[in-house]
Each structure stands twice: as structure tokens, then as C-alpha cells.
Amino acid sequence: MRIVAGDIGGTHARFALAGLAPGRPPRLGEMRKYRTRDSAGLAETWARFAQDCGGSLPDAASLAVAAPIEGDTLTFMNSPWRLDRFGLKAELGLDKLLLLNDFGAVAHTISMTPGEEFTAICGPGDLPEQGIASVIGPGTGLGVSLLDRRSGVSVIETEAAHIGFCPLDPEEEELADFLIARYGRASVERVVSGPGLIDIYQFLGGGGAPDPNQAGLLWDAAIAGSDPLAGRALSILVRAFGAAAGDIALAHGAMGVALTGGLANRIAHLLKSPPFEARFTAKGRYRERMQRTPVRLLTFAEPGLLGAAVAFQREFGA
Template sequence: MTRIVVGDIGGTHARFALATLDGEGRPALGPMKRYRTREYPGLEAAWARFAAEAGEPLPRDAALAVAAPIEGEVLRFMNSDWRIPRFEIAGALGLERLTLLNDFGAVAHAVSALGEGELETILGPAALPESGAISVMGPGTGLGVAILARRGADVTVIETEGAHIGFAPLDPEEEELADTLAARYGRASIERIVSGPGLIDIYAHLGGAGDYQASRAGDLWSAAIDGSDAIAAHALDILVRCFGAAAGDLALAHGAMGVAITGGLANRIAHLLRTPMFESRFTAKGRYRERMQRTAVMLSTYPEPGLLGAAIAFQREHFD
């Protein structure tokens, strides 16, 4: 048995847990601790807090899933001021072995190990394909996108920045939204719409009266989901339609016959993902409509896929 620290370091929260690995089966996770990134100057400070609350000395091995491309000397978050010195962080944290991977790369590792009852059907067949490519995606502080490729027992995870491809509006309302976002940010990407903060931008574009900042995105999501704010509800409808279109486009680009959608926000709007708003946009791919109708779209209900996936990635790197 091997014990390691696992972390899922996002733009809003840093999550940590201890994991037990036996080198063969699915790792077992201990209780999760979650810290708001804006309350800490960087990873080392949040790590120190976890170490103080762990109740035991931390293992000297770790796997950290980071919401940033794993490249260059410094890992730079798109939705946080945190920076991680890639080749120095293991020493700074007192680690002997460290696996660093993209956060949605970790989620894809987790999806590869999910069992019955941890995936629910949204569209199409009732199971992800056993072989071939699966697109893994989910909205949060940003939009994560990765590819899971399976060939028998062999599993390959490809980390991507697919969320940052250009947004393709499909009606006049979306064209106006794209113009607004481009004027504000310089360009309109999928992530600017299909994400937690994206709902705020859509709401503001529609003339919503509420003063919602990024720190209060959860309040706007609640108002949109329960319908207490009609403009927020309309903004969420637009987000869901755009998510459906983007999910279908990404699946085609990846050559995937399966899509796994993950994350807390996606689970909060599962009822909307099962409506024609999402399905019609996902399948509206012209000559490829029939293919999209045969593509399995599943929702992961596992609560902490980033932590589980980080543990699985460490196990595959060091024990397989």
C-alpha cells in the first residue's frame, strides 16, 4: 500500500485529500479539504493549511491536478493569479515524487475508472464506448476539455485547451452576445460563455439588473436554476444551447463516439441537459446528424473526479 497526497487546484478552490494506492485497483480517497484560492497567496500556503489540518505527517509523494497547461517553467492559471514553478514545487513541498497534470486530464483518468451508478445517460446509448475516443468536458470556473482514448486495457489521456477555441454563434441573439464578449475580452471563446463566470457575462449582456461579480456567481446560478430571476433563467438557456453546440463540435473534432460531462455545475443543470435545448444543438451537425445521435453523452455523478483522477494518474505513472 502507498499513501499519497492528491490535489485538484482550480481557479476558485484548491482541494486536497490523502489517497491509498495498492497498485492495481481503484485508489481510495480520504476526506477532502477545500480552500478558496483567493484567501491564499499561492499553492504552498494552501498546502501548509492542509498539512496542519491533516492530523498526520503528509506523505512524501503527491499528484496535483492543476487548472493550467502543463508546459514551460511556470504553470499559469487562466482564471487565478496563482503561479506554480513547475520544476521547483516538489522541493518546496518536501516531496520525493510528484505527478503534475492538467485538471481535466485528471478528470479523464477518473472517467476511465468510473463504475455502474457513477455515469447517467444524457443522450444516445446508455454506456460510453469501450474502445476509441471519449471527449471529457465540464463547466466550472472555466471549461475543461480532455480526450480519453481506450484500446482494450490501454488508456491514454490527452490534455487539451479545447475550451479556448472560438465561439460559433448560431442565431442573431448569439451573434450579438459574441460581439459583446469580443468587445470586452478581445475575442469570444467557448469558455467565455460555457462556464460559471460565463453566465454572469450573458446575464449582463441581456440587461440583467443584479450586480453579480465572480465571487457571487453561485447566487446567479441559483436564481437561474430556480427561475426566480427571469433574465438569469434566459441566460442559462443560452448557455445550455451553446454548451450543446460546443460539445457536439468537440466530439466531432476528437473523433469521439462518447462524451462524458462532469462537475458540480453540470450536475446542477442535469435536467436542462436532457432537454431539446442541449440535444438539438449537439446533434445539429448537418451530414453528421445520424452519427451524433449514436454518440453516447453521459453525466458523471462522482463528486471529486479531479482528486480521484490525480491518484489514478500517479498509479499509472509509477506502478503500471
């Protein structure tokens, strides 16, 4: 059968047609990407996708969304979009619809991805085949989920990105104060995310008004080294990422961490550097455990889309 697989984040909505067959992994067609700020909501973007596909779509869909799957209305933390959880199937003209958190979808992809699709960041060995792995990735926000393979495959969607940011040196203490003054609270996501780089840059004295839409330009400059202050901001973000990834792994009881997403892949060389690993393993009496915990970076380009299709297959036996 064919379904629509969707990955709807704070900045982009991605869609692809997926072919499902029992006992075989989903096959994704061409991915189409739309900026969320260019549409009033999902229905309008859905109609654009249908038009781009020739005017008609399958009557089944699996949508991974950057929002907690709870209540009557799904509320995005990094987008003005809102989804009517129980009315969406009728609104889109579907017979079957699965809604799941976007990083729940990514964890479904991790569960079936071979080792060659990962690159080593730190720690020995591969992700545990029978244990728990934390799945973490920065983007417009910070996605976090838990993959439990102790008995079959179980995915737990979390909002761990919104735990408090824990400063580990005087500079980070000042950064936390800066974020609290701006937002009322300093969470990990305020630091370890695409827009987080803007806040760190401005904390260091970089000019400009807060504008998440300009995050891409700042990331380009930081990675290229064309703006030394942006590079310094990125080094703070990488250290904070390492510390947060280690804390999340401990909270999950994980013996493996999968990092994902376009931003993480763009800074893979920095994630492999000593500052990330030093912060990841600096957990006091649990340092030796963290040194044994493999951190791997998923290189597959569209894990949210594939994971949405995998989750539908598992849910409906397609």
C-alpha cells in the same frame, strides 16, 4: 503507500490523502477544500492542509491543476496563482510529484468508472469501451480532455475550451459581439462556464459589475427560477454547451461524451432537455453520427482528486 491527491482549480484547491495498492483502485480519505483567493499561493494552502491533517503529510503527491502543463511556470487562466513547475517538489518537501492538467485527471477517473456512476443525457448506449470519448465540464472555466481506449488507456489534455465561440442565431451573434467588446475575443469558455452566466446575464440587460465571485448567487437564481432573466441566460448557456460539446466530439473523433462537474450536475435536468440535444446533434451531414453518440453525465463527486491518484498509480506503478 499513501500520497496527497490535489485538484487545484480557479476557485478552490481540494486535497485528500489517498491510499494506493497494486492492482486496486485508489482509496480517497476525507476531502478538504480551500478557496484559492484566501491564500497567496499553493505553498500556503498546502501548509493549511498539513495542519488540518495533524501536521505532517506523505512525501509523494499528485496534483491536478487548471493550467497547461508546459514551460517553467504553470499559469492558471482563472486564478492569479502561479506554480514553479520544476521547483515545486522541493518547495513542498516531496520525493515524488506528478503534475497533470485537471481535466486530464478527470479523464483518468472516467477510464475506470462503472456505468452506474453515469446518468444518461442523450444518445443510446454507454461510453465506448474501446474508442475515444471527449471529457467536458464547466466550472470556473471549461475543462476539456480526450480519453482514448483504443489500445489501453491514453489521456490527452487539451485547451479546447479556448476555441472560438460559434454563434448559431442572431441573439448569439450579438452575444459574441458583446464578449468581443469586453474581452477582445469570444471563446467557448466565455459562454459555457460559471462566470459565463454573468456575462450572458449582463448581455441580456442584467445589472451589476462583472464579478466572478458572485456567479454562485446568479446560478442559484437561474436554477431556482427566481430571476426570469437569469433563467433566460441559463437557457442560452445550455444551448451553447450542446453545440460546443458536439463540435468538440467531432474534433476529437469521439463516439462518446462524458460531462462532469458540480455545475453540470446541478443543471442535469436542463442538459436532458431538447435544446441541448438539438444543438449537440445539429451537425449537418454528421447529424446521424451525433444521434448515435452517447452523452453521459458523471455523478461521482470528486473526479479530479480520484483521477490525480489514478494517474500517479499509472505513472509510478504504485
